[in-house]
Amino acid sequence: MFFYIKRFWKENSIVFLLMLITGVCQTVAGVLTAYALNALIEFDYQSFFIILLIILGVYFVFLLFMNFEINKQSQTMQMMSTTIRMDMTERMERASYSGFHEKQVGTYASWLSTDINTIETHGFDQFYAVVKGVIATFTAIIGLFVFHWSIVLWTLLISGLTLLLPKMYQKKLANVSLKTTEEGEHFLSRITDVLNGFDTLFSFNLLKKITTDTEKASLVLAKAKNKRASIIAKVAILGALGNIFGQLSILGLTGYLAFLSVVSVGAFSATGNLASTVFNTVGNLSQQIASFQSVGPIFDKFEKIKSRSQQVNQKIDQVDSGIILKNMSYAYGDKQVLEHINQVFDLGKKYAIVGASGSGKTTLLNILNGKLTDYTGSIIFNGYELNALSGYDLREAILYLDQQPYLFDGTIRDNITLGESFTDEEIMLALEQSSLQEVVAQLPNGIDTSIGESGRLLSGGQKQRVTLARGLIRGKQIILLDEGTSSLDQKSALEIEESLMSQKDLTVIMITHHLREEIKEKLDDVLRLSSQ
Numbered sequence: 418m419f420f421y422i423k424r425f426w427k428e429n430s431i432v433f434l435l436m437l438i439t440g441v442c443q444t445v446a447g448v449l450t451a452y453a454l455n456a457l458i459e460f461d462y463q464s465f466f467i468i469l470l471i472i473l474g475v476y477f478v479f480l481l482f483m484n485f486e487i488n489k490q491s492q493t494m495q496m497m498s499t500t501i502r503m504d505m506t507e508r509m510e511r512a513s514y515s516g517f518h519e520k521q522v523g524t525y526a527s528w529l530s531t532d533i534n535t536i537e538t539h540g541f542d543q544f545y546a547v548v549k550g551v552i553a554t555f556t557a558i559i560g561l562f563v564f565h566w567s568i569v570l571w572t573l574l575i576s577g578l579t580l581l582l583p584k585m586y587q588k589k590l591a592n593v594s595l596k597t598t599e600e601g602e603h604f605l606s607r608i609t610d611v612l613n614g615f616d617t618l619f620s621f622n623l624l625k626k627i628t629t630d631t632e633k634a635s636l637v638l639a640k641a642k643n644k645r646a647s648i649i650a651k652v653a654i655l656g657a658l659g660n661i662f663g664q665l666s667i668l669g670l671t672g673y674l675a676f677l678s679v680v681s682v683g684a685f686s687a688t689g690n691l692a693s694t695v696f697n698t699v700g701n702l703s704q705q706i707a708s709f710q711s712v713g714p715i716f717d718k719f720e721k722i723k724s725r726s727q728q729v730n731q732k733i734d735q736v737d738s739g740i741i742l743k744n745m746s747y748a749y750g751d752k753q754v755l756e757h758i759n760q761v762f763d764l765g766k767k768y769a770i771v772g773a774s775g776s777g778k779t780t781l782l783n784i785l786n787g788k789l790t791d792y793t794g795s796i797i798f799n800g801y802e803l804n805a806l807s808g809y810d811l812r813e814a815i816l817y818l819d820q821q822p823y824l825f826d827g828t829i830r831d832n833i834t835l836g837e838s839f840t841d842e843e844i845m846l847a848l849e850q851s852s853l854q855e856v857v858a859q860l861p862n863g864i865d866t867s868i869g870e871s872g873r874l875l876s877g878g879q880k881q882r883v884t885l886a887r888g889l890i891r892g893k894q895i896i897l898l899d900e901g902t903s904s905l906d907q908k909s910a911l912e913i914e915e916s917l918m919s920q921k922d923l924t925v926i927m928i929t930h931h932l933r934e935e936i937k938e939k940l941d942d943v944l945r946l947s948s949q
């Protein structure tokens with residue numbers, strides 16, 4: 418957390434300066450009340466009212482700067498939160514494929530929302546409260562010096578005790594805070610999971626599962642939160658005890674000094690006021706310090722996303738030869754899935770992969786796409802071993818269309834460009850190549866029609882064609898199609914497959930369960946996988 422506070426040191430320094438100004442105003446107003454009371458005791462009404470007017474002016478300045486302080490503090494905190502979010506998503510950008518998938522998407526969503534919220538409320542807010550408190554205490558102690566050194570000494574002594582007592586709960590609080598954020602992640606993952614299954618539960622008349630799962634997850638989260646609250650309560654009670662004892666003893670000491678005529682009677686009201694600032698601050702300080710220290714483990718958690726290997730891999734400048742598999746085998750742990758596969762996929766040619774369910778068709782495409790790199794034997798692509806090639810360059814050359822294409826909540830254009838810039842002509846050509854132009858022509862706003870969350874407004878086949886257009890517009894030379902046309906009706910499926918087959922320069926490797934005669938004759942080869 419301090420890393421971000423330092424990173425925005427200029428903005429934070431302004432916040433601290435504003436806190437100093439408001440702190441000084443409060444102390445000056447506090448000290449002036451003693452003079453007002455003294456004037457009153459001496460029946461000097463003129464001085465009394467003049468001092469009251471000055472106090473009023475001081476409070477006006479205080480309110481003015483408090484306004485600046487609150488605004489600047491919020492702006493600075495939001496800048497830091499946005500930067501933390503960006504640092505997190507940049508980590509995700511650098512993550513390896515398997516590293517990213519070690520956690521559920523709901524967990525990352527929780528990091529970006531709930532955890533940032535926790536960092537703001539338990540971290541930054543409390544940090545600012547501590548700094549503000551320390552500044553207010555510092556100015557109040559200077560104010561107390563105006564009256565008598567013994568009041569300052571006593572204040573410091575009790576403050577030290579008040580600070581030390583709750584320390585014994587510090588470690589416990591850090592642990593329960595981490596546990597609470599972890600339970601927050603599980604909660605979000607469970608909820609995302611069950612809500613994503615709405616359609617399935619609907620068709621089974623089991624929507625009640627949404628409520629029961631939410632209740633279960635919510636109770637676990639509530640337990641963790643209650644545990645955290647009970648430790649915070651203990652810390653707060655210890656702080657409050659010090660606060661009450663401190664304030665009362667200062668009043669007693671000032672009263673005694675006034676009795677001895679060491680300080681004026683007016684000092685009684687001012688020291689009470691200033692000491693309450695000190696003890697209120699110190700009473701809350703340990704809880705606040707413990708609170709902002711407890712967000713440390715949350716930052717440690719973010720560091721754990723596994724990055725892609727930094728090793729410099731072979732670049733692909735231009736794809737000029739195909740893929741050759743020599744005795745290639747693959748196993749998931751002990752489970753052998755592919756064994757001694759020999760196959761050549763030449764550039765510009767068309768291939769089908771067939772085989773029973775579970776025979777390893779998808780696994781093979783995941784290897785060719787660079788997601789799974791720990792195969793044995795050899796796969797030569799463009800003259801180099803496939804797992805020595807830069808994954809980035811590999812994905813620039815190869816488009817992988819998986820069984821469940823993902824569409825973003827946006828327009829057809831958004832889903833094809835994915836934020837990159839393409840002309841309308843390029844988009845229309847890609848739509849034509851994926852047999853989508855007629856569908857788009859009938860939409861109210863053409864390519865700018867919104868297709869809803871996960872492309873709900875499109876049929877399964879149309880969704881697959883949009884994802885195909887994404888790849889074609891980027892001029893990918895090799896297309897890996899995993900059941901790519903399975904959810905299309907016969908006619909549309911044939912249209913796409915024929916369209917792909919007719920593109921002379923395109924290398925197509927497609928997994929299929931329905932090898933249609935019309936397509937079979939256009940294929941250069943069929944790779945048959947058998948179950949191990």
Ligand SMILES: Nc1ncnc2c1ncn2[C@@H]1O[C@H](COP(=O)(O)OP(=O)(O)OP(=O)(O)O)[C@@H](O)[C@H]1O
Nearest residue numbers: 749750752754772773774775776777778779780781
């Ligand atoms: N991540 C994984 N970890 C362990 N085993 C896996 C993993 N992914 C797949 N498998 C197993 O590997 C085998 C091959 O799976 P794969 O998905 O490649 O088969 P497939 O031929 O594409 O099947 P289908 O035609 O049903 O899609 C299956 O037995 C599957 O259970």
